[in-house]
Amino acid sequence: MSTFLSSAAVLLSTLALLCSGFAAYQVYTLRQTVETVNNSSNSSAIAPNGTINAQASPTSAETSAPSPSPTPGTTTSAIQAGQFVQPAFGNKAKVELLSVKRIKDPESGNRDVVNVQMRIRRLVADNTVAASDTVSVSGTTARNPDTSETYKGVDLKRSTGPVSLFQLRPEASADAYVWLRVPEAVNTLDLFVPDTAAFKNVPISTN
Numbered sequence: 001m002s003t004f005l006s007s008a009a010v011l012l013s014t015l016a017l018l019c020s021g022f023a024a025y026q027v028y029t030l031r032q033t034v035e036t037v038n039n040s041s042n043s044s045a046i047a048p049n050g051t052i053n054a055q056a057s058p059t060s061a062e063t064s065a066p067s068p069s070p071t072p073g074t075t076t077s078a079i080q081a082g083q084f085v086q087p088a089f090g091n092k093a094k095v096e097l098l099s100v101k102r103i104k105d106p107e108s109g110n111r112d113v114v115n116v117q118m119r120i121r122r123l124v125a126d127n128t129v130a131a132s133d134t135v136s137v138s139g140t141t142a143r144n145p146d147t148s149e150t151y152k153g154v155d156l157k158r159s160t161g162p163v164s165l166f167q168l169r170p171e172a173s174a175d176a177y178v179w180l181r182v183p184e185a186v187n188t189l190d191l192f193v194p195d196t197a198a199f200k201n202v203p204i205s206t207n
Contacts, residue, residue, distance in 0.1 A: 078205040086197035089133050092124045093165050095196045098175070100189065101205040102182075105154075113154060114182045114204055116140060116191065120163045121173035133165040135194060137176040142189040145201055151189075154179040 084097040099117040104110070120135050138159035142151040153159055158179035168174060182189065182204070191199040 078207060079203065084199050084202055086193075086199060088120065088135060088193070088196040089165065092129055092133060093120060093122050093135070095120050095135070095193055097191070097199060097202065099205065100191070100202050101207075102184075103179075111184050112181060114142070114151075114180045114189070115177060116142075116180060117175065117177045118193065119173050119175050120165075120168075122165045122168040122170055125170055129165045131164070131166045133195075135163045135165070135176070135196065137161070137163060137178050137193070139194045140178045140180065141192045142180050142182060143192070144186055145188055145190050151180050151182045151186075154181050 079097060079100060081098075082096065086095055087093070088095050096119045097116070098119055099115065101115050101117075102111055103113050103115050105113045118137070122129065138153055138156050138161075140153065140159075143149065144151075160176040160178070163174045163176055180189075187204055187206075189202050189204060191202050193199075
Protein backbone atom coordinates (compact mmCIF):
# COMPACT_ATOMS: atom_id res chain seq x y z
CA MET A 1 0.00 0.00 0.00
CA SER A 2 2.76 2.42 0.94
CA THR A 3 4.54 1.59 -2.30
CA PHE A 4 1.44 2.52 -4.32
CA LEU A 5 1.08 5.83 -2.52
CA SER A 6 4.72 6.66 -3.08
CA SER A 7 4.41 5.93 -6.79
CA ALA A 8 1.28 8.06 -7.01
CA ALA A 9 3.01 10.96 -5.25
CA VAL A 10 5.95 10.78 -7.64
CA LEU A 11 3.59 10.71 -10.62
CA LEU A 12 1.65 13.74 -9.38
CA SER A 13 4.87 15.66 -8.76
CA THR A 14 6.02 14.90 -12.29
CA LEU A 15 2.70 16.07 -13.75
CA ALA A 16 2.89 19.27 -11.69
CA LEU A 17 6.37 20.02 -13.02
CA LEU A 18 5.23 19.40 -16.59
CA CYS A 19 2.22 21.70 -16.15
CA SER A 20 4.40 24.43 -14.64
CA GLY A 21 6.88 24.18 -17.52
CA PHE A 22 4.12 24.31 -20.12
CA ALA A 23 2.54 27.33 -18.44
CA ALA A 24 5.90 29.14 -18.35
CA TYR A 25 6.43 28.40 -22.05
CA GLN A 26 2.99 29.79 -22.90
CA VAL A 27 3.70 32.99 -20.96
CA TYR A 28 7.06 33.44 -22.73
CA THR A 29 5.48 32.85 -26.16
CA LEU A 30 2.68 35.33 -25.43
CA ARG A 31 5.20 37.98 -24.31
CA GLN A 32 7.23 37.57 -27.53
CA THR A 33 4.07 37.91 -29.61
CA VAL A 34 3.03 41.10 -27.78
CA GLU A 35 6.50 42.65 -28.21
CA THR A 36 6.49 41.81 -31.93
CA VAL A 37 3.09 43.45 -32.39
CA ASN A 38 4.21 46.59 -30.49
CA ASN A 39 7.38 46.91 -32.56
CA SER A 40 5.41 46.58 -35.79
CA SER A 41 2.95 49.24 -34.63
CA ASN A 42 5.74 51.66 -33.71
CA SER A 43 7.45 51.13 -37.07
CA SER A 44 4.19 51.77 -38.89
CA ALA A 45 3.61 54.95 -36.89
CA ILE A 46 7.09 56.32 -37.58
CA ALA A 47 7.14 55.55 -41.31
CA PRO A 48 4.31 57.97 -42.30
CA ASN A 49 5.91 60.77 -40.29
CA GLY A 50 9.20 60.22 -42.05
CA THR A 51 7.39 60.25 -45.38
CA ILE A 52 5.58 63.48 -44.52
CA ASN A 53 8.80 65.15 -43.48
CA ALA A 54 10.51 64.01 -46.68
CA GLN A 55 7.64 65.39 -48.73
CA ALA A 56 7.52 68.60 -46.73
CA SER A 57 11.17 69.41 -47.32
CA PRO A 58 10.81 70.22 -51.04
CA THR A 59 7.82 72.43 -50.20
CA SER A 60 9.92 74.38 -47.74
CA ALA A 61 12.67 74.70 -50.30
CA GLU A 62 10.20 75.94 -52.89
CA THR A 63 8.74 78.46 -50.45
CA SER A 64 12.11 79.90 -49.51
CA ALA A 65 13.44 80.03 -53.07
CA PRO A 66 13.46 83.65 -54.34
CA SER A 67 11.20 84.37 -57.28
CA PRO A 68 12.84 85.88 -60.35
CA SER A 69 12.50 89.65 -60.61
CA PRO A 70 10.50 90.82 -63.60
CA THR A 71 12.42 92.72 -66.19
CA PRO A 72 10.86 96.11 -66.67
CA GLY A 73 9.98 97.11 -70.20
CA THR A 74 11.63 100.03 -71.92
CA THR A 75 9.45 103.11 -71.40
CA THR A 76 10.27 106.67 -72.45
CA SER A 77 8.57 109.57 -70.69
CA ALA A 78 6.72 112.29 -72.56
CA ILE A 79 8.57 115.50 -73.38
CA GLN A 80 7.98 118.52 -71.14
CA ALA A 81 6.27 121.76 -72.15
CA GLY A 82 8.80 124.19 -73.58
CA GLN A 83 11.51 121.54 -73.77
CA PHE A 84 11.78 121.58 -77.58
CA VAL A 85 11.21 124.99 -79.20
CA GLN A 86 12.90 126.20 -82.41
CA PRO A 87 12.60 129.35 -84.60
CA ALA A 88 10.94 129.17 -88.02
CA PHE A 89 11.40 131.46 -91.03
CA GLY A 90 14.22 133.22 -89.24
CA ASN A 91 12.50 134.78 -86.25
CA LYS A 92 9.06 135.25 -87.76
CA ALA A 93 7.64 132.26 -85.90
CA LYS A 94 8.53 129.49 -83.49
CA VAL A 95 7.62 125.82 -83.48
CA GLU A 96 7.19 123.91 -80.23
CA LEU A 97 6.93 120.12 -80.03
CA LEU A 98 3.92 119.18 -77.93
CA SER A 99 4.16 115.41 -78.19
CA VAL A 100 6.25 112.79 -79.95
CA LYS A 101 4.49 109.52 -79.23
CA ARG A 102 4.64 106.03 -80.68
CA ILE A 103 1.25 104.70 -81.73
CA LYS A 104 -0.18 101.64 -83.47
CA ASP A 105 -0.77 101.75 -87.19
CA PRO A 106 -4.56 101.25 -87.52
CA GLU A 107 -4.13 99.39 -90.80
CA SER A 108 -1.28 96.97 -90.03
CA GLY A 109 -1.51 96.87 -86.22
CA ASN A 110 2.25 97.45 -85.94
CA ARG A 111 3.68 100.03 -83.55
CA ASP A 112 5.94 101.57 -86.19
CA VAL A 113 4.25 104.97 -86.33
CA VAL A 114 5.24 108.11 -84.41
CA ASN A 115 2.68 110.88 -84.02
CA VAL A 116 4.45 114.28 -83.90
CA GLN A 117 2.27 117.08 -82.55
CA MET A 118 3.48 120.68 -82.73
CA ARG A 119 2.38 124.26 -82.13
CA ILE A 120 3.30 126.96 -84.65
CA ARG A 121 3.20 130.52 -83.29
CA ARG A 122 3.59 133.72 -85.30
CA LEU A 123 5.84 136.28 -83.58
CA VAL A 124 6.07 139.35 -85.86
CA ALA A 125 3.79 142.09 -87.17
CA ASP A 126 1.82 142.05 -90.41
CA ASN A 127 4.25 143.93 -92.64
CA THR A 128 7.03 141.39 -92.08
CA VAL A 129 5.21 138.23 -93.12
CA ALA A 130 4.81 137.17 -96.74
CA ALA A 131 2.00 135.10 -98.17
CA SER A 132 4.52 132.39 -98.98
CA ASP A 133 5.59 131.98 -95.34
CA THR A 134 3.91 128.61 -94.88
CA VAL A 135 5.01 125.63 -92.78
CA SER A 136 4.43 122.43 -94.78
CA VAL A 137 3.83 120.11 -91.84
CA SER A 138 3.44 117.03 -94.06
CA GLY A 139 7.03 117.51 -95.23
CA THR A 140 8.41 116.84 -91.75
CA THR A 141 11.08 114.13 -91.67
CA ALA A 142 13.07 112.38 -88.96
CA ARG A 143 16.53 110.89 -88.63
CA ASN A 144 18.00 108.21 -86.40
CA PRO A 145 20.81 110.02 -84.51
CA ASP A 146 22.73 106.74 -84.17
CA THR A 147 22.53 105.40 -87.73
CA SER A 148 21.55 108.52 -89.74
CA GLU A 149 18.66 106.55 -91.26
CA THR A 150 15.86 108.90 -92.33
CA TYR A 151 12.10 108.45 -91.92
CA LYS A 152 9.23 110.14 -93.76
CA GLY A 153 5.52 110.66 -93.31
CA VAL A 154 3.08 107.76 -93.45
CA ASP A 155 0.62 109.47 -95.79
CA LEU A 156 -0.53 112.99 -96.68
CA LYS A 157 -3.88 112.10 -95.12
CA ARG A 158 -2.07 111.48 -91.81
CA SER A 159 -1.05 115.11 -91.45
CA THR A 160 -2.63 118.55 -91.14
CA GLY A 161 -2.43 120.86 -94.09
CA PRO A 162 0.11 123.68 -94.44
CA VAL A 163 0.07 126.34 -91.72
CA SER A 164 0.28 129.87 -93.17
CA LEU A 165 1.88 132.54 -91.00
CA PHE A 166 0.18 135.16 -93.15
CA GLN A 167 -3.23 133.96 -91.94
CA LEU A 168 -2.21 134.06 -88.27
CA ARG A 169 -2.36 137.22 -86.21
CA PRO A 170 0.79 138.23 -84.28
CA GLU A 171 1.25 135.95 -81.21
CA ALA A 172 -1.51 133.66 -82.46
CA SER A 173 -0.77 129.95 -82.92
CA ALA A 174 -2.02 126.89 -84.74
CA ASP A 175 -1.60 123.25 -83.71
CA ALA A 176 -0.60 120.63 -86.26
CA TYR A 177 0.45 116.98 -86.45
CA VAL A 178 2.12 114.47 -88.74
CA TRP A 179 2.56 110.70 -88.61
CA LEU A 180 6.03 109.37 -89.36
CA ARG A 181 6.98 105.77 -90.17
CA VAL A 182 9.65 104.89 -87.60
CA PRO A 183 10.81 101.32 -86.71
CA GLU A 184 9.82 100.10 -83.25
CA ALA A 185 13.43 99.74 -82.08
CA VAL A 186 14.10 103.47 -82.45
CA ASN A 187 13.65 105.48 -79.23
CA THR A 188 15.17 108.88 -80.15
CA LEU A 189 14.85 111.08 -83.22
CA ASP A 190 16.23 114.21 -84.83
CA LEU A 191 13.19 116.01 -86.29
CA PHE A 192 13.20 118.36 -89.27
CA VAL A 193 10.15 120.56 -89.77
CA PRO A 194 10.34 122.56 -93.05
CA ASP A 195 11.77 126.10 -92.67
CA THR A 196 12.43 125.39 -88.97
CA ALA A 197 15.64 124.77 -87.06
CA ALA A 198 16.27 121.10 -86.32
CA PHE A 199 15.12 119.38 -83.13
CA LYS A 200 17.91 117.11 -81.88
CA ASN A 201 17.67 113.95 -79.76
CA VAL A 202 13.93 114.04 -79.19
CA PRO A 203 12.74 111.04 -77.12
CA ILE A 204 9.80 109.01 -78.39
CA SER A 205 7.16 108.54 -75.73
CA THR A 206 5.77 105.02 -75.42
CA ASN A 207 3.32 105.69 -72.57
